[in-house]
Amino acid sequence: MKQLSVIKIGGNVIDNEVALDAFLSDFAQIKLPAILIHGGGKIATRIGDKLGIVSQYVEGRRITDDETIDLVTMVYAGLVNKKIVAALQAKGSNAIGLTGADGNTIPATKRPLKAHPSGDGMIDYGWVGDVKNEQVQTPVVCALIEAGVSPVFAPLTHDGAGHILNTNADTVASVLAVALSKHYEVRLIYCFEKKGVLENVDDENSVITLIDPAKYQQLKGEKKLFAGIIPKIDNAFDAIRAGVKDVVIGDAKDLLTNITEQTTGTTITG
Amino acid sequence: MKQLSVIKIGGNVIDNEVALDAFLSDFAQIKLPAILIHGGGKIATRIGDKLGIVSQYVEGRRITDDETIDLVTMVYAGLVNKKIVAALQAKGSNAIGLTGADGNTIPATKRPLKAHPSGDGMIDYGWVGDVKNEQVQTPVVCALIEAGVSPVFAPLTHDGAGHILNTNADTVASVLAVALSKHYEVRLIYCFEKKGVLENVDDENSVITLIDPAKYQQLKGEKKLFAGIIPKIDNAFDAIRAGVKDVVIGDAKDLLTNITEQTTGTTITG
Numbered sequence: 001m002k003q004l005s006v007i008k009i010g011g012n013v014i015d016n017e018v019a020l021d022a023f024l025s026d027f028a029q030i031k032l033p034a035i036l037i038h039g040g041g042k043i044a045t046r047i048g049d050k051l052g053i054v055s056q057y058v059e060g061r062r063i064t065d066d067e068t069i070d071l072v073t074m075v076y077a078g079l080v081n082k083k084i085v086a087a088l089q090a091k092g093s094n095a096i097g098l099t100g101a102d103g104n105t106i107p108a109t110k111r112p113l114k115a116h117p118s119g120d121g122m123i124d125y126g127w128v129g130d131v132k133n134e135q136v137q138t139p140v141v142c143a144l145i146e147a148g149v150s151p152v153f154a155p156l157t158h159d160g161a162g163h164i165l166n167t168n169a170d171t172v173a174s175v176l177a178v179a180l181s182k183h184y185e186v187r188l189i190y191c192f193e194k195k196g197v198l199e200n201v202d203d204e205n206s207v208i209t210l211i212d213p214a215k216y217q218q219l220k221g222e223k224k225l226f227a228g229i230i231p232k233i234d235n236a237f238d239a240i241r242a243g244v245k246d247v248v249i250g251d252a253k254d255l256l257t258n259i260t261e262q263t264t265g266t267t268i269t270g
Numbered sequence: 271m272k273q274l275s276v277i278k279i280g281g282n283v284i285d286n287e288v289a290l291d292a293f294l295s296d297f298a299q300i301k302l303p304a305i306l307i308h309g310g311g312k313i314a315t316r317i318g319d320k321l322g323i324v325s326q327y328v329e330g331r332r333i334t335d336d337e338t339i340d341l342v343t344m345v346y347a348g349l350v351n352k353k354i355v356a357a358l359q360a361k362g363s364n365a366i367g368l369t370g371a372d373g374n375t376i377p378a379t380k381r382p383l384k385a386h387p388s389g390d391g392m393i394d395y396g397w398v399g400d401v402k403n404e405q406v407q408t409p410v411v412c413a414l415i416e417a418g419v420s421p422v423f424a425p426l427t428h429d430g431a432g433h434i435l436n437t438n439a440d441t442v443a444s445v446l447a448v449a450l451s452k453h454y455e456v457r458l459i460y461c462f463e464k465k466g467v468l469e470n471v472d473d474e475n476s477v478i479t480l481i482d483p484a485k486y487q488q489l490k491g492e493k494k495l496f497a498g499i500i501p502k503i504d505n506a507f508d509a510i511r512a513g514v515k516d517v518v519i520g521d522a523k524d525l526l527t528n529i530t531e532q533t534t535g536t537t538i539t540g
Contacts, residue, residue, distance in 0.1 A: 047344075050321050070349055074317075077367075078348020079340055082426070082434055086371045090432035096373045096410065097347075101356045102366040103419055140366065143417045149373055149410055156352070162360035164352055 004145070004184035005034040005259050008173035009191045013252045014041030014080060023191070024084065026255040028091035033145045033184070034259075035176060036095075037153045038084060039169040044075040059117065064126035064166040073099075073164050076154040084152055095150045100157035101164060103140030106131055106172065108157035108165050129157040129165025131172075133242055136179035145184075170232070174239050181243030188244050189259070190232065191252035196266035197233065201226045211268045213237070233268060240270040274415070274454035275304040275529050278443035279461045283522045284311030284350060293461070294354065296525040298361035303415045303454070304529075305446060306365075307423045308354060309439040314345040329387065334396035334436040343369075343434050346424040354422055365420045370427035371434060373410030376401055376442065378427035378435050399427040399435025401442075403512055406449035415454075440502070444509050451513030458514050459529070460502065461522035466536035467503065471496045481538045483507070503538060510540040 007027070013019050027036060048055060048071050056063040064072070081097040088095035100106025108129030113122040144151050153176065155169035170190065177188040196207035199219075211219070216233060219225050225233070236247035248258045250265020257264045277297070283289050297306060318325060318341050326333040334342070351367040358365035370376025378399030383392040414421050423446065425439035440460065447458040466477035469489075481489070486503060489495050495503070506517035518528045520535020527534045 047321070051317070052320070073352050074344035074348035076348070077352050078344035078346070082343050082347050082369055082371060085369075086428045086434050087432045089371055089374050089428060090430060094374055094410075096368070097371075098366070099352055099355075101352060101359055104359050104364055140364075140414070140417060140419055143413055144410070147410060147413045158356045158359060160360060162357045164356050 001183070001185045003032050004180055004186050005030065005032060005189060006037070006173055006177040006180065006186055007034060007189045007191065007255070008037045008039075008169055009252055010039045010169065010193070011041035012193045013191060014038060015043070019252065020084075021087070023252045023255060024087050025091055027150075028088055028093035029256060030259055032259065033150070035141070035145075035151050035153065035180075036084070037155065037169055037173040037176065038080060039155060040072060040076045040080060043080065044072050047071065047075055058123050058125075061125065063124070064128050066127075069127035069164055069166060072166050073156060077156055081152060081154040088150065088152070093150055094148060095152050096144060097152045097154070099154050099164065100129075100131075100167065100172065104137050105141055106157040106167070106175065107135050107137070107160045108167055109135075110159050110163070110165060127163060127165050129159065129167040131157055131167060131175050133175050133178040136175050138179050138183065141176070141180065142183055170235065174235060177244045178239055178242040181245070186244045187259070188236070188239055188247045189255070190247070190249045191255065192249050192265070193251075195251045195254070195264065196249055197225070197229055199224050207264075208266050209263075211266060213270070236268040237270070240268065271453070271455045273302050274450055274456050275300065275302060275459060276307070276443055276447040276450065276456055277304060277459045277461065277525070278307045278309075278439055279522055280309045280439065280463070281311035282463045283461060284308060285313070289522065290354075291357070293522045293525060294357050295361055297420075298358055298363035299526060300529055302529065303420070305411070305415075305421045305423065305450075306354070307425065307439055307443040307446065308350060309425060310342060310346045310350060313350065314342050317341065317345055328393050328395075331395065333394070334398050336397075339397035339434055339436060342436055343426060347426055351422060351424040358420065358422070363420055364418060365422050366414060367422045367424070369424050369434065370399075370401070370437065370442065374407050375411055376427040376437070376445065377405050377407070377430050378437055379405075380429050380433070380435060397433060397435050399429065399437040401427055401437060401445050403445050403448040406445050408449050408453065411446070411450065412453055440505065444505060447514045448509055448512040451515070456514045457529070458506070458509055458517045459525070460517070460519045461525065462519050462535070463521075465521045465524070465534065466519055467495070467499055469494050477534075478536050479533075481536060483540070506538040507540070510538065
């Protein structure tokens with residue numbers, strides 16, 4: 001099978017003009033097929049503030065009400081996505097900007113109401129989409145890749161009933177990587193604010209090069225992993241069990257190294 | 271050659287939720303390949319007002335400064351385009367939303383400074399893109415059409431140097447129609463606020479069914495056409511001379527009739 005890189009960049013790259021430009025220069029140099037998934041960054045909050053849209057949070061999660069879904073659709077699918085596409089075109093990469101609604105690529109399910117942990121009423125997350133691997137439709141993405149085009153996804157999906165939904169960018173990257181594993185040997189790369197998974201969170205030189213299931217059990221046993229990284233590693237193993245070849249967690253600056261076999265970040269394998 | 275409809279809807283449909291929904295229901299019923307190009311409507315101005323972006327006009331044309339190009343990129347490529355795509359998906363049409371930057375479909379040229387007619391200095395239109403038929407790149411659009419997907423274009427192009435440009439939606443429709451004429455027998459349909467070109471602008475029943483070059487000379491000689499329609503008809507003849515089979519100007523409500531041979535609007539032929 002042909003190789004494919006599915007690469008996710010987060011807000012820390014989107015929000016830094018210099019870092020984003022350097023990243024996109026590297027992305028444009030990738031010779032193998034590649035897909036980019038971007039987060040939104042802080043710009044949605046900044047524009048929302050100007051528009052008088054008040055961000056509401058319940059249990060640390062932003063509620064995507066009517067105004068907020070319009071805001072993130074404008075900012076993620078419009079401003080951020082099209083700036084990335086225009087920049088990649090200028091760098092010689094034939095990019096195409098998409099959401100999960102385009103080509104019906106990622107039909108999702110609106111998150112149901114959930115009982116509030118306090119027992120006091122229900123939480124309505126609003127226009128948030130949860131998606132399972134098997135919901136992803138790959139024909140349009142595969143046709144684009146085969147035409148030499150690099151799809152660039154904003155973290156939005158749709159409910160099939162005419163509504164755009166807000167979906168976590170890590171999840172979008174993961175479900176695309178899994179679904180495309182039927183057609184390609186997929187490496188899923190999470191660009192991260194650190195050089196990889198660190199044995200010591202205060203020491204950037206303590207990158208753990210390789211995590212397989214045995215090593216993971218050992219690290220968890222030794223309580224060496226900080227709490228925030230554990231769900232990311234669990235998700236990586238889920239993606240690998242569902243067909244992804246390996247997952248790399250590393251710094252956006254090391255993109256080109258992490259595309260090749262000589263990774264500088266943390267490689268997670270099954 | 272296979273038939274293809276290139277359909278443009280303007281702000282009067284975009285701004286009217288009921289009319290837009292009815293139009294999209296009709297669009298989703300089209301059996302032949304079709305491309306949609308939409309204008310922006312008044313929503314960009316409304317959101318711009320909230321963001322404190324002051325629209326500047328010179329000689330009746332809006333100046334697209336840095337803030338304004340970000341605004342229209344958000345609104346046209348984000349909000350309007352993705353709402354249309356999600357609505358079409360719900361109606362069973364596999365739509366994909368694009369700008370001219372996506373797939374490098376419409377590389378354009380930033381409009382040069384122009385001497386002010388008053389003789390007093392130069393006019394800088396800002397991030398406005400002019401485009402010629404031969405600049406359009408059709409491979410990605412053709413691949414999508416052949417995959418059964420309906421491209422939906424926002425009226426934005428790019429300069430190949432990393433900038434999105436604002437381009438008139440009628441022009442985007444026309445250059446796409448001409449470029450795609452190499453691969454398809456193209457009917458270009460302008461959905462309009464009237465039922466067609468009227469002999470008497472106050473009488474909606476005075477639609478001129480067919481305009482060929484001889485009829486056009488006759489109508490102009492009789493001074494029956496109101497000034498605003500003349501550039502539209504001139505542009506239609508330009509598109510026909512460049513390869514488009516015919517151009518229909520009609521009401522968005524009559525879309526399905528205007529796709530078939532039995533048009534209800536005005537058909538312009540060479």
